[in-house]
Every structure is written in C-alpha cells, then in structure tokens.
Amino acid sequence: AQKVTQAQTEISVVEKEDVTLDCVYETRDTTYYLFWYKQPPSGELVFLIRRNSFDEQNEISGRYSWNFQKSTSSFNFTITASQVVDSAVYFCALSETYSTSGTYKYIFGTGTRLKVLA
Amino acid sequence: SQTIHQWPATLVQPVGSPLSLECTVEGTSNPNLYWYRQAAGRGLQLLFYSVGIGQISSEVPQNLSASRPQDRQFILSSKKLLLSDSGFYLCAWSVWGAPGGRQYEQYFGPGTRLTVT
Numbered sequence: 710a711q712k713v714t715q716a717q718t719e720i721s722v723v724e725k726e727d728v729t730l731d732c733v734y735e736t737r738d739t740t741y742y743l744f745w746y747k748q749p750p751s752g753e754l755v756f757l758i759r760r761n762s763f764d765e766q767n768e769i770s771g772r773y774s775w776n777f778q779k780s781t782s783s784f785n786f787t788i789t790a791s792q793v794v795d796s797a798v799y800f801c802a803l804s805e806t807y808s809t810s811g812t813y814k815y816i817f818g819t820g821t822r823l824k825v826l827a
Numbered sequence: 828s829q830t831i832h833q834w835p836a837t838l839v840q841p842v843g844s845p846l847s848l849e850c851t852v853e854g855t856s857n858p859n860l861y862w863y864r865q866a867a868g869r870g871l872q873l874l875f876y877s878v879g880i881g882q883i884s885s886e887v888p889q890n891l892s893a894s895r896p897q898d899r900q901f902i903l904s905s906k907k908l909l910l911s912d913s914g915f916y917l918c919a920w921s922v923w924g925a926p927g928g929r930q931y932e933q934y935f936g937p938g939t940r941l942t943v944t
Contacts, residue, residue: 742931752915754871754935761928800871804931811878811923812859813931819870 711736713803715818722791723826730786730821732801738762742804742813743784745775748820749797760784791825798822829854831936833918839942846891846905848939850918853899858920860901861933862893865915877901878923913943 712735722728734743745757758768760777768775772789788795801818808814830853840846852858862874873886875893883893890909894902901918918936922929 742928744932746935752917752938752940754917754919756932756934759928759932806931810876810884812861812876812921814873814876815871815933817871 711738711803711805711816713801713816713818715799715801715821717821718819719822719824721824721826724793725790727787727789728791728823728825730788730799730801730823732784732786732818734782734784734801734803736782736803738806740806742806743777744802744804744815745784745786746800746802747797748800754800757786788823791823793825793827796823796825829920829934831918831920831934833916833936833939835939836937837940837942839944840908841944842910843907846903846908846912846941848903848916848918848941850901850903850936851899852920855899855920855922857898857923859923860895861919861921862901862903863917863919863935865917865938867914871917875903908943910943913941915940 714733741762743760746754747757748754758775765777774787776785798820800820802815804813804815832851834849860877863871864874865871875883875885877883877895880895880898891905916939919933921933924930
C-alpha cells in the first residue's frame, strides 16, 4: 500500500534559521511522483514542487531546496534563512501513476506545521 | 491562466440543514475535479472526484454527495448536515494528459470553512 509519513507534527524555529521538513514515502510503483504543498493560514494549498521518481537531482528554488533520495524513500524539504512568512502547514504527497479511473489520486502526509518566530 | 473559485468562503449551518458548496474552474477545459475535506488540525481526505460531466466517484461513504452539472463546475451537497461534517473543504483540479508530468499536478482553490452547530 502507498503511504506518506511526515513524522514532524510541528516545528518552531527562530527567523533566519534553516529548517528541514521530513517526508518518507512507501510505494510499490517503480514510477511515481512526489509533491510538496504549502498551506498558509488563509487555507489554500499552494503547489511548490513536483518530482518524478527517475529524477534524483536535488532542486533549489531561492531559499527552498528539496532532497530526493530513492534509497531511503525520502523527499525532504529545506528552507534556508527562514522568514515569518514561511509559517504554514506543509504537506508532502505521493501520486499514483497507473490509473483506470481517468485521474491520478494523491496520498497526502498529515502535514508539518512550521512556526517561524521573529 | 487557470483560476479556481470556491464559495462561500465560510459557512455556519445548524445540524440537519442542507448544504451546497460550489467550485468553478476557469481557463481550462475538461479538468478533473476533486473535493477534499480537512478536519481541524488534520490532513486531507479525498471525498469525491470527477473526470467529466455527470461522472462522480466517491472515495468515502458519508453524508455528502457531489455533482458536476457543467464541465468546470463541481458542487458538494448534503441533505442533512451532521456535526462531523464540520471542516475545511477544498476543491482542486488537474488535467488528464497534460504534458511533461503536469497531469499529475493538482491545483487547489481557496477553500470553504464549514462549521456545523
């Protein structure tokens, strides 16, 4: 069965600290996609990144970086020099890649609440 | 560009009353549409998804139903609300067959916060 685990329920850091959010997944598929979403206090989920299982290169976007390691089934998210605006709940998700339903369903982790203190 | 709307933004309803939440998508055709619920402090639960007009799949048996009367409109309904229906309801869309892996991406609306009293 597919599963996404975000063991960190809540993390608090002081502004300008670096913080890493962990995501561990389980799947039997050889091809799959992983995602990170940000949910600010307003509630909307904001898409951050998509990563396919064949691409293990790390990615950096400004202060955000993602470390995908197939060997440990992890897709961790690091925010460098955190800011108060980074305070949000962050969700990791795994998408099925085989479907007879006409759509691809997500398996979400339970989320990690990040609090960045000024 | 594509946008997704949900309304109302917030709703307070008494137990036993009906419910209708609406979601519309602009800027794309024949999207896949999804309804999720997020209970307070918890993760996201997929309730329904739709791959076309009139085509609804239910993921969780419950007090709710969904309909898709138009290509870019998705409605979540209930005839009689329960206290356990309280939560944050999110609509999302994706495009089957989008190139470059984008067909696996889901984009979410602003959500409706429902409180059943």
